Amino acid sequence: MEANHNIILPEGSIEKQTTTLNFGPTHPATHGVFQNIMEVDGERVVSTVQTVGYIHRAFEKLAERRPLYQITPITDRLNYCSSPINNMGWHLTCEKFLNIQTPKRVDYLRVIIMELSRISDHLICNSIVGVDTGAYTGFLYVMQYRELIYEIYEEVCGSRLTTNIGRIGGFERNFTNAAFTKLEKFLNEYPKTLREFESLFTRNRIFMDRTQGTGGISAERAMNYGFTGPNLRAAGVDYDVRVQQPYSSYQDFDFTVPVGTTGDNYDRYLVRNAEMWESISIIRQAYEKVQSFKGTDADVYHADVPEYYLPKKEDVYTKMEALIWHFKIIMGEIDLPKGQIYNAVEGGNGELGFYLISDGGRTPFRLHFRRPSFIYYQAYPELIKGGMISDAVVTMSSLNLIAGELDA
């Protein structure tokens, strides 16, 4: 007994038949920091407890002291794989709250950007599932097109990852010809690469064996767990905010909502891939519609809302009205109407909602973000229970968790 004096084992650790494994904190690619305390029996997962909050930044508190336009950069940092959807979701919420009507051309330009970001979000997710199952090549194929998408963002708003794109009422400037040229290049080249990507994975025996039947969930459980987006559709529920509550003129477009059946990792992969094809088709339609605007109509890129839309800089220097509005907007001196609103958009991984309460002040009284990742990550223990540790890794990447959105 004296010899073992230095080794202090936790009580009951010899008697219990399982091992406690500290899994993480890991940083799986761009997704963020995750930790799981797993109870494993050999390589099988018996139970797990997730730790979240590593990058909590108190966005909801911050938003209570910021005028509306200063909240846009906060939303960038939720799901940073598809920042423009968050930005526009926020702008659409403000516009609905303030009863601002946007011109059709603005809606279509927004649809182009939102669908591009959906593609960039899904291609990261699917190619990382590939990386986690041991197939690195597909990731490199599609990654160059995320770069092209980021270049399009750059042409439109000047930044890449945390975009802060657009304003309440529209865009800060009209799309340049370079932006449209790059968009055409993307529409011409990406389908070929996506087909190539699919030919590497979709009927690949190893990939199918790794993903089929792992991380599955039934439609009832998925709904009870608050799943939305591709993860819910993979379980067979055809809920898509773009169809159920069309925003930004999504009702003008012709597209289908792909659904799966088993809700497992393979179905999630298939649904995301199918959605990328739909997004490409939506972008084509939107681009066609944008091109149909001729003459002065083709110069419209924002709604006429002087209270919220910053005037042109040259006007600020030369016109009194513009100078006053510029000052009032920048200093956040515009009183909001009283009321509350919940507005949602179809984000990269589900229903991204904004619950805004205003008491008539200049900043929101309360702003709550409905973050899809946060809500569906609680199902993770149920999804991986009884499976192998290596499947748990694939399940986590196939859920497309983004720590920025998880922790807000």
Add this chain to the structure above:
Amino acid sequence: MALTNEYIQAQLVAKFGDQVTTFSTTYGTLSFESPKELNLKVLQFLYDEPSLGFTFLTDLCGVNYPDNIGGELVVVYHLHNFTENVRLRFSVATSIAQPDVFTASKLFESANWMERETFDFYGINFVGHSNLKRILNVDEMDYFPLRKEYPLEDQTRIDKDDEMFGRG
């Protein structure tokens, strides 16, 4: 038959009488309140009643109204009926002195973490919750940061005041 806000309101009033109050419709969404003791009964009724079918909990969050004495903390539920495509907002108020509200996590698994988040930020005690502890903030934290009594700005600064934000 399309599910209208008027029909939902009539059903609720028929079931709970004058206990469900302050019905209003803003931006197309019906919202109402009930006493906090009734929150589970109302949620269960909305869930079970076949003609209502609010089986999806979209969102659950807290709000702090420091001026509303006796009902300083509010829990807001956003529910959704997928088949009829109708949303609904339901809220219960509780005093800050005894912030006990029944948990909805037995009805909706999704409420589990959302209630933990609400507890973390507002200190609302969800009675019956299986694992009510902090989720985003550190475990050692001894206050509830989203309550209005904790202002965001550093209070030692004198170059900024609330007047600039319309709440002088």
